[in-house]
Amino acid sequence: MATLFFDLDGTLIDSAVGITRCAAHAFERLGEPVPDDATLRSWIGPPLRVSFAPLLKDDARVEQAVEHYRERYETHGWAEHTIYDGIAEAIEALYAAGHRLAVVTAKNEPHARKIIASLPFGHRFVDVIGATLDGRLSHKPELIAEALDRLGADARDCTMIGDRRMDMEGAVHHAMRGIGVLWGFGSEEELRKAGADIVVARPSGLAEVAA
Template identity: 60%
Template sequence: MRSFPIVFFDLDGTLVDSEPGIINGIQHVFSSLGRPVPEAKTLRPWIGPPMRDSFQAAFADEALVAQALSLYRARYDTIGWTELSVYAGIPELIGALHAQGRRLAVVTSKNERSARQILSGLPFGACFSDIIGASDDGSRRFKPDLIAEALRRLEAESGQCVMIGDRRMDIDGANHHHMHSIGVLWGFGDRDELEQAGAGAVVTSPAALQQLLV
């Protein structure tokens, strides 16, 4: 694989294991609304797609969707964003790429405020040139739009970049911009999902990803 000067990373399931904070937040919403609380294992597919869309699928009424989002964000902004861990090998990977002079950016469907809050607390957060996330009003939340915004902010061409993520949405977004993509298997997707989406490569560890990007 050729060396890409600009590397886009998804956040949840790629840089950090954020499952506890996300799942706890969703369960908090259902409990607060007096609805049966889904088991954690049934909520795992919610990690990756925009939260707004997942709530829209669960609650038909838009007023209820807005209330659910408000409840989720209130908990996430206070405690949920801390309920995560960095995947083993990620600090070394980010440090090595940054030392090589690569431009790094986070491109996530998570609300941009939350993504910035998380990255500011990580030892390698300063390695990223920018953090692009969903807008507060939800108008920018799908990966093609998020990648477009990243390209605009970094004044980059898609051919200079590679998108790295754990779900099909990351690969779909890259394909939309004719951008190379790499799927990772330590997150919330699996090999079939990533390969069917058309990932240019699939790796099993941050060390393998680093070797591929050299």
């Protein structure tokens, strides 16, 4: 059976509240204007440093912002999420079908592991691969490479499942199949332009296309 890599934010959980509140907290701590909600929501998916850099335009300020973001995320933000309807059932069905499941996310790995451990289906994932705290690993192609290495997997036998273009671009980079999902933060147009092989509208559709 296939090895399935799941994105976290926008794929397994709706984490918009936690992410946007922590980003706003970082700007407030720096004495900077807080971007509007639409701008902050667009940050769900990319690495934090990539999102902060164009607005702060200074590497030292970006690092300060990341630290301020993390301080609130550690205490509050990690738990400010909801599980998408149907995801628990989809994960259980995929597990029962014999697929190997793992999480590959641009969220830093300690926080990602904390979230996955709190989910009722978190034990179905064999590993959680996330960004390093220093940013050395933060982009999807690098994270997928790390996942392939850790699991000893062949990209030809793997599928990346996610809601943003970064997930699909990571899949394309490794010549693996990419499944885009529409219940998260990316549009069908974004996903298809980024190279999604398949786009599904509901979690229940994953079992049909993941074989």
